[in-house]
Amino acid sequence: MKFGGTSVADPEKILRAAERAVRARKEGSDVVVVVSAPGEMTDELIALAQRVSQEPDAREMDVLLATGEQMSIALFAMACRSLGCPAVSLTGPQAGIHADDRHTRSRILEIRPQKIFSELRAGRICVVAGFQAVNPNSDVTTLGRGGSDLSAVALAAVLRASGCEIFTDVKGVYTADPRIVPDARKIASLSYEEMLELAGAGAQVMQARSIDLAHRYGVRIHVRSAFHPVAGTWIEKAEEKRMEDATVSSLALDKGEVRLTLVEVPDKPGIAARVLTELAKKEIAVDMIVQSAPTQAGVNDISLMTPRATSEAARATLEALARRIGAKRVDITEQVAKVTVVGTGFRRHAGIAAKMFGTLADAGINIHMITTSDLKLCCIVDARHAESALRALHKAFKLGRR
Amino acid sequence: MKFGGTSVADPEKILRAAERAVRARKEGSDVVVVVSAPGEMTDELIALAQRVSQEPDAREMDVLLATGEQMSIALFAMACRSLGCPAVSLTGPQAGIHADDRHTRSRILEIRPQKIFSELRAGRICVVAGFQAVNPNSDVTTLGRGGSDLSAVALAAVLRASGCEIFTDVKGVYTADPRIVPDARKIASLSYEEMLELAGAGAQVMQARSIDLAHRYGVRIHVRSAFHPVAGTWIEKAEEKRMEDATVSSLALDKGEVRLTLVEVPDKPGIAARVLTELAKKEIAVDMIVQSAPTQAGVNDISLMTPRATSEAARATLEALARRIGAKRVDITEQVAKVTVVGTGFRRHAGIAAKMFGTLADAGINIHMITTSDLKLCCIVDARHAESALRALHKAFKLGRR
Numbered sequence A, B: 001m002k003f004g005g006t007s008v009a010d011p012e013k014i015l016r017a018a019e020r021a022v023r024a025r026k027e028g029s030d031v032v033v034v035v036s037a038p039g040e041m042t043d044e045l046i047a048l049a050q051r052v053s054q055e056p057d058a059r060e061m062d063v064l065l066a067t068g069e070q071m072s073i074a075l076f077a078m079a080c081r082s083l084g085c086p087a088v089s090l091t092g093p094q095a096g097i098h099a100d101d102r103h104t105r106s107r108i109l110e111i112r113p114q115k116i117f118s119e120l121r122a123g124r125i126c127v128v129a130g131f132q133a134v135n136p137n138s139d140v141t142t143l144g145r146g147g148s149d150l151s152a153v154a155l156a157a158v159l160r161a162s163g164c165e166i167f168t169d170v171k172g173v174y175t176a177d178p179r180i181v182p183d184a185r186k187i188a189s190l191s192y193e194e195m196l197e198l199a200g201a202g203a204q205v206m207q208a209r210s211i212d213l214a215h216r217y218g219v220r221i222h223v224r225s226a227f228h229p230v231a232g233t234w235i236e237k238a239e240e241k242r243m244e245d246a247t248v249s250s251l252a253l254d255k256g257e258v259r260l261t262l263v264e265v266p267d268k269p270g271i272a273a274r275v276l277t278e279l280a281k282k283e284i285a286v287d288m289i290v291q292s293a294p295t296q297a298g299v300n301d302i303s304l305m306t307p308r309a310t311s312e313a314a315r316a317t318l319e320a321l322a323r324r325i326g327a328k329r330v331d332i333t334e335q336v337a338k339v340t341v342v343g344t345g346f347r348r349h350a351g352i353a354a355k356m357f358g359t360l361a362d363a364g365i366n367i368h369m370i371t372t373s374d375l376k377l378c379c380i381v382d383a384r385h386a387e388s389a390l391r392a393l394h395k396a397f398k399l400g401r402r
Helices: A011-026 A043-051 A058-082 A114-119 A147-158 A192-200 A210-218 A273-280 A306-323 A351-362 A383-396 B011-026 B041-052 B058-082 B114-121 B145-156 B193-199 B208-217 B272-283 B309-323 B349-361 B383-396
Strands: A034-036 A087-089 A097-099 A109-110 A125-129 A132-134 A140-142 A163-170 A189-192 A221-224 A234-237 A247-254 A257-265 A288-291 A299-305 A331-334 A336-344 A367-372 A378-381 B030-035 B085-089 B097-099 B108-111 B125-129 B132-136 B140-142 B164-167 B189-191 B222-224 B233-236 B247-254 B257-266 B286-293 B299-307 B330-331 B336-344 B369-370 B377-380
Touching: A011 A125, A011 B041, A011 B336, A034 A058, A034 A147, A043 A058, A043 A114, A043 B011, A043 B257, A058 A125, A058 A132, A058 A140, A058 B058, A087 A114, A087 B058, A109 A147, A114 A125, A125 A147, A125 B193, A132 A147, A140 A257, A147 A163, A147 A210, A147 B189, A189 A192, A192 A234, A221 B125, A234 B330, A247 A383, A257 A273, A257 A306, A257 A336, A273 A299, A273 A306, A273 A367, A288 A367, A299 B336, A306 A331, A306 B257, A331 B377, A336 A351, A336 A383, A351 A367, A351 A378, A351 A383, A367 B108, A378 A383, B011 B058, B011 B125, B030 B058, B030 B108, B030 B145, B041 B058, B058 B085, B058 B140, B085 B114, B097 B145, B097 B208, B108 B145, B114 B125, B125 B145, B125 B257, B132 B145, B140 B145, B145 B164, B145 B208, B189 B193, B193 B208, B193 B222, B193 B247, B247 B383, B257 B272, B257 B336, B272 B286, B272 B299, B272 B309, B286 B369, B299 B309, B299 B369, B299 B377, B336 B383, B349 B369, B349 B377, B349 B383, B377 B383
Parallel strands: A034 A125, A087 A125, A097 A132, A163 A221, A189 A234, B030 B125, B085 B125, B097 B132, B164 B222, B189 B233
Antiparallel strands: A097 A109, A132 A140, A221 A234, A247 A336, A257 A299, A257 A331, A288 A299, A336 A378, A367 A378, B097 B108, B132 B140, B222 B233, B247 B336, B257 B299, B257 B330, B286 B299, B336 B377, B369 B377
């Protein structure tokens, strides 16, 4: 059972979350809880660090950040005990989570679960600090963004848990963002592949890294509300019967990226690869890359999407490249949005893509870029059209409440 | 170098404290810093715990409390680095401080300083979390009140440091509290014995526990200001030449205790011992105990001083005892103060005691109880006379600025 920062933001919320864990224990399950730092604490600690140092040392940053989850585990274990159930807190190192020495963005190498097993055998709930681990130097290290989910999935894998419950402030995964599409429906079950595509398409529920790990180890994930005792969304292996169908599961919207275009690039083989290589060197993520057909003058345009946070670095890189390869200029378009349809069987059923493009055309929405795969269809549209595009597609694919 | 909570209360103060450590390092010393939790954090964490549990589990309380010092060490090490000096943070367990398993009030068993020595050899300042240690179960534990001073003194002993600097919000130890006695003077040097008596007499500077440890291991302590770069007070072995004199070093005032009197106790041998035994069973501290001479009716009064925090428990214990031994009643006097003269050679020089009692009599101040030893003279007076008693004695013993 993993509880995020909003679920452990104050003592009252911790007690409510602990009730869930205690109930599961009393119903007969062995329970391992993974908790994040309370509320906004991680951000506050980073702000403190920046007041003592312009470039805080990464090892010390991890020592600092690890205090957040350590507070949560202590309070959570106390709460379980005050509800009448034995419980013990374990830091990441105590829980046997070993990771590499890349401070602030370590990768899990191994989990040695002996301590957890012995505590479970003694009838205790184990309350484990997410996001943290011990590195080969015996120092505490952290796992980077989404690290608590990762801790939970990795523990579920090693402990062969029957499921990994991710408690969050939404009730599950929806067919579209309910704040934009009022009749969006909670999805009962999604395949790992679909959830991965949704994460890549901007859904905030879980990061691709944790879903990928769950997929590889076959961990069943249950994304559900920390505040309402209703079933959420299961993320699990796709069932066979669905594999032959073409189904649309969900829509996603992402306004966190910008479009960069290299204009009038001389049409030579290998240019797109060179663009990607230059950006990769700077650790700039590229989400979509589209090359137009060459004009009669022998030039074409190359457009790509990149996260807003790295857009300036990406522009500088592309401008330097443009001078070297003789491209005319680099354009940047900030006001764009990515609308994604996620499902399965799209390659075999061209009708899904046709319906997507037709629906947007009928709504008078211009499409700037398209990418397709068997599991998703992405369109880049003007940001001002994003919400209406989402609503039109949700209706066209009949995703609403039935 | 030990910095208390007020010296690391915010990033700016941490930077100022780090400057002191970096300067000492650059002047050629190997430096080990011990820090407390920032400001009021320990109290805030205890309040949080009490919101999730009426009786927070002691092991989990220690996991929670240890986060305070862990924050301080990370920020302090970052600050040293940002000032251009390599530094590394070490939790109590990482620093090799081993203690027993009495959670929230552990005693240090052993320090294994290998890690600290290797970091010092590498030229780094070691920033160690005070107040915390690892217990035989590999869990973090805390050392109780004054624990950070204790960590500092214990490390200084094991590392054979040339001194243990206790940085605090006062400039040193004074001949009396300067808020009450304006011409009080900072004392350059005090013996361990005198400092122990002062601590017992209510001086807030350091707890008896740490001074006692420093005494046993011959650790020279320098109590000094975290904010002003002036010399403070050294606490060290008494010099021979002073041992033969009778000197008054300092005065202390304590309003934190109350007086309890068992009235009209039948005069039998062993009653005072029985009083002390009953209170000790309940872990109630007794500071002074005075038995009056028996009256003609064969009864006498037994008075004792006990900390205000335990006065109700002490009263209940004494009332139960009064019924069993046939004492008339138990009186409690809240509005009392303990005035103590600390120095050396008092037994050999009765004039000191005579001057104390005479000075108070001249000032019209009634003395309720007296205890004497070679190192201190204590009088209990009405609380309303406390400050004037202190000023009169400070003048009589010529302790002011010369």
